[in-house]
Amino acid sequence: MSDRMIAVIGGSGLYRIDGLEDASWQDVETPWGRPSDQILTGQIDGIEIAFLPRHGRGHVHAPSSVPYRANIDALKRLGVTDLISVSACGSFREEMAPGHFVIVDQFIDRTYLREGSFFGTGCVAHVSLAHPTCPELSATCATVAEDAGVTVHRDGTYLAMEGPQFSTLAESRLFRESWGADVIGMTNMPEARLAREAELCYASIAMVTDFDSWHPDHGEVVIATIIATMSGNAEKARKLIARLPAALGAAHPPCPKGCDRALEGAILTTPEHRDPALVARLDAVAGRVLD
Template identity: 60%
Template structure:
């Protein structure tokens, strides 16, 4: 008998302004504990147009955490442990292209990971796994986000490469020009290893990169400042709320496993022989990889 298809539960990762969505019902903030520590903050559970949603404040409410300090593994585990099957990531970015001005939304389809101070995998010594990142974004989610942007008349572009830098400082001009020469479209600090961990957790994942500035490469615009970023970020928040409200009902209509293979990404990915696996690490993988390890996820709180 085939495995039952899980009910779509949409995880939303983003800033605090995204969560003030009109029509969110049964809203409740909860602490979710994971074997990887606590996530960035409490998660907001609720229903939107009848679809279960879970909101995660990436930097915690009040923006307490820097990009380097984010508990990426705990964040993804907490969403999976809470029942999420899909993740929409809403991220502030700098534009590396003149045709992507502040206020633009980019439905990213590729990443270049230049971070270096973060734990990037749930797996390791005692349980090794390799998942494909050739196509790091779920095309099905991208299609739904593109249609929602069109319906709402939001300025957007489908497709683009996101350069993930360590931060927390913004780019030097030389770095900004290098990223442009590499063919990157936007630069941010948070979507890696977020996307990699989502793939390991067998979650569909897509990023909406919300442009706040031109980074520092553009000769006719001021150097990026925190004040400028925050100003445009809040302007983008209203668009992001509308986008979430529009796309969630469409994603809730899924009745099969993801045709792109996101929900079965760990199939044949674990290469460590069963008798060589570290029991303590395997136990920590109950939510992330329980499907392929024959484990049942423990409670969410």
């Protein structure tokens, strides 16, 4: 019996995965509201898989309205141990061209309309985000993508913008030239923050669709071009996902980087001062350390 369960959150263009055995869509209730959609569960190579379309089937959620807390809680509640985020992005680097994948290891968070934590008044916690993705899981994703024939760039910095509009030319130049970002997207934050609070190993695969607006030969972002590139990227992502279970294996040993122990020592509110209502909402995310 596998003790690993892999989840994939699919971004723009990725609304299904192939090859799942015993596949079924199921509702998962959370104290943070409804997830973006039902969650598709099944097995590949005997390993449990969960798939959640971030924007919902039919793309009904804008980046700012994605129920990030409900999504992460629902996956944790199902028993997920490893979470792979797949998302479309723009590129700030000539060498990171449309159709390429970037394995993200750092974030610059420019979002401001979203709830970014499970914790708050009545139960305060501070987790480390110095290294917001899991190096082990990220390395495996990169290797599997390369084996599937995808051009992969490792260790990219992802700038998360609020959206839903794309960048101005001035913003694009700032993020590229002064801030050192490699790619830009709208959905990896606060997702990565919440995954860390939920003690999940988290990897981010950014699929390049365009050069944002900085590139002199490409100009402004055109949605029709993005959608055309998205289709090819989604097919590559499905091939990658199908190979991941075999590469990761059924066993899930303790994460060498401590992703699965991120809450140890993080909760500062003493037990007698914790808000019982908030503690009850944290049963799936933090029950391991609160019990």
